[in-house]
Amino acid sequence: MGRVDDAMKVFGYMMTGKFCAPDTVTLTTVMCGLLSQGRAEEALDVLNRVIPENGFKPSVVTYNAVICGLFKLRKEVEAMRVFDQMGKAGVSADNTTYAIIIDGLCVTGQVDTAKRFWDDVIWPSGRHDANVYSAFLKGLRRFGSLNDACHFLYELADAGAVPNVVCYNIVIDECSRSGLRREACQIIEEMRKNGQAPDAVTWRILDKLHDSRTLAVEGV
Structure with missing residues (x-):
């Protein structure tokens, strides 16, 4: 636990191509580790730069993990930005996505925003x-x-x-x-x-x- 820097070194070795190559599970794990240590900028760099540069496509599980981690850090603006990015990337939100966002908005004191999100996004989607x-x-x-x-x-x-x-x-x-x-x-x-x-x-x-x-x- 807490050995994120060690994990990042291993990840760096994997990215050289000399060892087994990382996959989306690896990348998701790395971002979760960074977010758990409050290192949101580094996690978002993995999502926005490392993943596309290496030809990976984040799954809904990846996006959900990042959104959840950002909300836990009370970075609701960044979390909702990732949600918007997810839609633009053609990845459909699922029930877990919506539950994470509703919970995150409420916990950060944005109950009215959560209500609007329910009315404007979740209910019309039929995915609840x-x-x-x-x-x-x-x-x-x-x-x-x-x-x-x-x-x-x-x-x-x-x-x-x-x-x-x-x-x-x-x-x-x-x-x-x-x-x-x-x-x-x-x-x-x-x-x-x-x-x-x-x-x-x-x-x-x-x-x-x-x-x-x-x-x-x-x-x-």
């Missing part, structure tokens, strides 16, 4: 699943408001999307943290209406509010 939904719900819960999270959850169901039990649990947990017992029960009713059954995590969350006997009496 429970992982993307849960990333957005977590962001709204932590950095937006419970009302925003509830509205988004209900909006998904109304639009015909299928949030899973994990998505519902995120919002139920926030209701529990806020002491909103009635709202938690309403969300459980809503999830059942949409074909999702409470799981063990749901019940553990609700134990924070009241015991199982109360739940049974209330028909939850």
Whole structure:
């Protein structure tokens, strides 16, 4: 761990052609190592110069790794620039890309930008699943408001999307943290209406509010 300079020396030897040649996996690993050490400029140099100069084409996995690493360094402008670059290179974003971006924007305090990204890019793309939904719900819960999270959850169901039990649990947990017992029960009713059954995590969350006997009496 932390031996990025040693790894870069090995990478340099590989680039001479005297040893086994690097591939996109090697290059992705190098960039991840650099980003983990806060060396964003060097990682972007690999992406923007080394990779094209050597005839490689980054995959969606490569772009996702770089975008994720940049967001972790709170370099959201650079991360979104790489996302734009990805599209121009003809590499389609996947659900993981969108989950990373939504999470990154929310963590860096850009909830409104995340909302616009959802409205303008993710939803029209048709490429979204429970992982993307849960990333957005977590962001709204932590950095937006419970009302925003509830509205988004209900909006998904109304639009015909299928949030899973994990998505519902995120919002139920926030209701529990806020002491909103009635709202938690309403969300459980809503999830059942949409074909999702409470799981063990749901019940553990609700134990924070009241015991199982109360739940049974209330028909939850």
